Amino acid sequence: MAPKKTAALFLLMTAAVTKPTLAAIQTENAQDFSFPCGIANLEDVDPKKPSLAADFSSRSMELRQMNMTTADQEWQKQFDGDKKDVGWAAKQAAFASDAVRKNWAGQWDDWVDDNHRAYKEGEGKKWHQNNPTPADDWAKAAAHTAINATLSEVIEAVSGYTEAKTAATTTKPQEAKQAILEALYGPGATANTKIGAFTTPTGTTYGAKCAANGGTSLWNDMLCLCGRSDNSASDECGIAGVTINFGGDTATNIQALKAKCPSAKPETTTAATIRR
Numbered sequence: 001m002a003p004k005k006t007a008a009l010f011l012l013m014t015a016a017v018t019k020p021t022l023a024a025i026q027t028e029n030a031q032d033f034s035f036p037c038g039i040a041n042l043e044d045v046d047p048k049k050p051s052l053a054a055d056f057s058s059r060s061m062e063l064r065q066m067n068m069t070t071a072d073q074e075w076q077k078q079f080d081g082d083k084k085d086v087g088w089a090a091k092q093a094a095f096a097s098d099a100v101r102k103n104w105a106g107q108w109d110d111w112v113d114d115n116h117r118a119y120k121e122g123e124g125k126k127w128h129q130n131n132p133t134p135a136d137d138w139a140k141a142a143a144h145t146a147i148n149a150t151l152s153e154v155i156e157a158v159s160g161y162t163e164a165k166t167a168a169t170t171t172k173p174q175e176a177k178q179a180i181l182e183a184l185y186g187p188g189a190t191a192n193t194k195i196g197a198f199t200t201p202t203g204t205t206y207g208a209k210c211a212a213n214g215g216t217s218l219w220n221d222m223l224c225l226c227g228r229s230d231n232s233a234s235d236e237c238g239i240a241g242v243t244i245n246f247g248g249d250t251a252t253n254i255q256a257l258k259a260k261c262p263s264a265k266p267e268t269t270t271a272a273t274i275r276r
Contacts, residue, residue, distance in 0.1 A: 033226065033237040036218040037261035042180050047173035052165050057158045060151065065118040067151050068111070069128045070144035079115035086112055186217035195250050206246040219254050226257060
């Protein structure tokens with residue numbers, strides 16, 4: 001075959017292969033771009049928190065008062081008087097050298113409250129008058145033992161509920177929000193310091209940024225996929241009018257990509273919104 005015909009055929013074959021291949025790559029990149037956009041739209045959205053009862057410790061108040069009024073009289077006398085005079089703040093100095101009482105800081109004021117609820121005036125009568133304790137000392141002691149054991153179980157259950165509620169409404173949502181930040185910007189990213197070692201530091205080249213940081217954060221990977229090594233305008237991700245300057249400010253480059261993301265955001269972050 002003549003050289004000219006061979007060259008022409010080669011150009012036709014190259015064009016036939018290159019155009020579909022380039023289109024396929026750009027289509028894949030555009031699909032890749034839609035993924036971080038979905039995650040990026042969750043960045044400023046709070047995770048959905050479960051609706052839980054505030055607390056149920058109030059239901060144990062009657063039991064606490066029963067526990068107080070069946071206790072030894074000398075024990076109860078510790079809590080008689082004005083709250084400001086018998087509260088922990090007033091007593092802790094005196095208890096500092098007491099091997100037992102010095103460890104009661106977390107319970108003392110609750111006991112003061114129990115005593116005052118049991119013996120204060122209410123609806124014309126005192127609570128303990130409406131709920132008399134057994135007259136017999138032995139029966140009273142037996143009742144106190146049973147009530148105290150039940151109350152300990154209730155307090156433990158309330159404590160467990162409080163811990164679980166805190167985890168469900170505070171700890172876990174914060175962890176989810178942090179996980180989204182680190183997916184976008186890399187390990188160690190925070191709400192106040194997003195741009196770090198894994199989102200390509202400012203002032204380096206395309207090669208340095210993309211070779212050293214590939215796979216470390218979504219935004220870094222998208223800068224590398226959508227940008228060009230010569231810092232020229234790019235349509236690599238199927239979005240026109242984006243210029244990534246790899247020698248410039250990383251936050252500015254990320255914002256250029258963010259601006260091309262769909263603006264619709266969910267009201268809250270849920271497992272379902274992340275799976276989509």
